[in-house]
Amino acid sequence: MKLDSKIPEGPLAEKWTKHKFNLKLVNPSNKRKYDVIVVGTGLAGASAAASLAELGYNVKAFCFQDSPRRAHSIAAQGGINAAKNYQNDGDSVYRLFYDTIKGGDYRAREGNVHRLAEVSVNIIDQCVAQGVPFAREYGGLLANRSFGGAQVSRTFYARGQTGQQLLLGAYSALNRQISNGKVKMYTRTEMLDVVLVDGQAKGIVVRDLVTGKIEAHSAHAVLLCTGGYGNVFYLSTNAKGSNVTAAWRAHKKGALFGNPCYTQIHPTCIPVSGDHQSKLTLMSESLRNDGRVWVPKVAKPGLKAKDAASIPEADRDYFLERKYPSFGNLVPRDVASRNAKYMCDEGRGVGPTGLAVFLDFADAIKRDGRKTIEAKYGNLFDMYKQITGDNPYEVPMMIYPAVHYTMGGLWVDYNLMTSVPGLYALGEANFSDHGANRLGASALMQGLADGYFVIPYTIGDYLAGTSSAKISTDRPEFKEAIDKATSTINKLLSIKGKKTVDHLHRDLGHIMWEYCGMSRNAEGLKIAKGKIQALKAEFWENVNVLGGSNELNQELEKALRVADFIELGELMVDDALNRGESCGGHFREESQTPDGEAQRKDDEFAYVSAWEYKGEGQPEVLHKEELKFENVKLTQRSYK
């Protein structure tokens, strides 16, 4: 298989413009003859479904939630980047491009990232026109803030609920098209397989989560906008329902999976409080602007937040300030996360589990006064108190890193098409724009860029060359996929083993976190592979899924998702093992500088790993897409 990224030739800043002109168009009166399936209704899915329906295509949209408005994009807090340069502080499309490429540790395509930066400005305009209530200055113009260590203020926001407001904007555009009859919306409906006819994606198989009915839907193109796979770790900041099933089933039907090992671990999350923990909550990283991260110099097992004040200043180790004097507490996410882990590995972690470090605001409150701190972080402090019962105005917060975002995903070309013709992946579900590490406030940007401003152009190029004849779901390919989904479900229900789905999912999470988390090494990854294979065998022999298939059965829903997470976990481990360098969110202990920092190896690993599924029990085959850098010079990050 030859990987063709289809990046247009020519100067970086002209690639997208030229490409748009070269793409084939579908005549307006012909658009209504084409059906498009959109799976997922987050920022990427809702914006794509609405935009394609506006163009005249017939869209069927699917989500597993009870309403498209609940997709997990809704939980994004901080903001969305755009190269508007409204602040006159030196921002530009090129600077946003450069920051994103550099932030991704030079493991993303220049062409894709530049396009992302170009359309970022259109996204803000679009959202404003929809009535998204972005923060405003007193003069009535849009407000910006600096985010995630960026040198310019290019982040637009709606309080701490930017994701919610952007999603509700896209949801309103989607609603308008549902009302116009151009989008048919299927809620509480989960995709179980993609259907290929003559090697092209022509439909999907879904399960109605209320009646349990398995149904096929056909279309001329299928868009997967199904988000990331952070829940492979069981505990993450993702929603409980977030899953990899759609992407994984597409992978098993021939779509290559790009860079599965790239996961982002966020340093400031509320620590695990016990075995009952079901998810982790992110505290905005803006807290590190004023909070000081520390642990005791000498291990104090079980140290509580309320006793932190008893540790004298001289006995505290402000480890980020000590190790990175120029960036201090504001080092990037991966560096902050890794160092918190090291402290806990040394036994100097705090709290009942020893898996936490302090984030202390005492100095900031003394310096600026409680009022100022309250104005900046009041809602975050309240949220922390609600969850932990501790009052961060009086005692330090306890934080620990948690899985937050997955940069890997289905491999796509410049047109967002996977290696299966007619099958596209948008938003977090694809691998494309963030390289090995995503910058803050860039996830929302990419989801909406793909949906509003990329796919409406690129899909026409494919459909223009495809027959508009209706595809019957009576074809054997659909029947076969329905039978397969049905037999998988019957199998799961017939095992009647001893362990709950959650129990096995938690076991998977422990393996992934231990061996394929913040820090990875070859020996551990090999152990993980064996453990995951054993877990897979146990799952299919010993899982206990009660209830029937023809009813709302939440245990069955979870079981289907966990079965796919287990298989994905093994591929993540393979990918992490293959990538013998440290880059972005992927830290290989064998690849460090003499002073213990991440060491990239550009001569060996400046490529995208794209994995091909070869069948049950067969090793996946690695394809490499070499990354070419014609505009930026590769440098090693340093925060000392």
Added chain:
Amino acid sequence: MKITLKIWRQKNNATKGSFKTYQLDHVSPDMSFLEMLDVLNGDLISKGEESVAFDHDCREGICGACSLYINGRPHGPQQTTTCQLHMRSFQDGDSIVIEPWRAKAFPVIRDLVVDRAAFDRIQQSGGYVSVNTGGVPDGNEIPIPKKVADEAMDAAACIGCGACVAACKNASAMLFVSAKVSQLALLPQGKPERKERVERMVAQMDSEGFGACTNTGACEAECPKGISLTNIARMNREYFAASLSSYEIVSKGGGD
């Protein structure tokens, strides 16, 4: 902590439901309410009993999926979503009664899961600004006074959970509908369609079987996002103004 749970169990919409009582002996005060239910479900499955179905997703208080009528109050004793409620809000030995949202327009699907699609249909009837993708003006060409933007944001913070309906003795959806009407009536982008919007959304709300508003304020008191009754007053004004200028109600929208 030891907790006694009385939970509404109902196989599906066609079957009669009833309360069942369960005991939990090892509840940690640090558990969230939903984690406590996870523990219950784990116990039930181990005993060969089917788990209790309930809606939830983000568990961060923003997606609006979780519901639950807890001891006679939507989302329980605190003004948060159920997922943000923690067991430290209860005492050792407490009995907790858990019911689904109760409203004609929210039929029970199973156990504690209800169908809130009526909310989506109301939004589809007019909760948008009719702009296509592309061809819109620069964001800063529409200046909006900070105060107006902030007020629109207050209304837009609604998460669509349905607590307002569940709290209301008439099962009225006025707070939910007025939040969207207010957001778009306040902003200049929403002005061109404000009359049709309010008429259509109110018509759809009525056709879904939500009750009338009698201004008791229970909705505002129980709203986990603090959506204000002012929005209802604003929607009433919008509706009155729209009806005075005799716009024809086009009953479009809705997926029913």
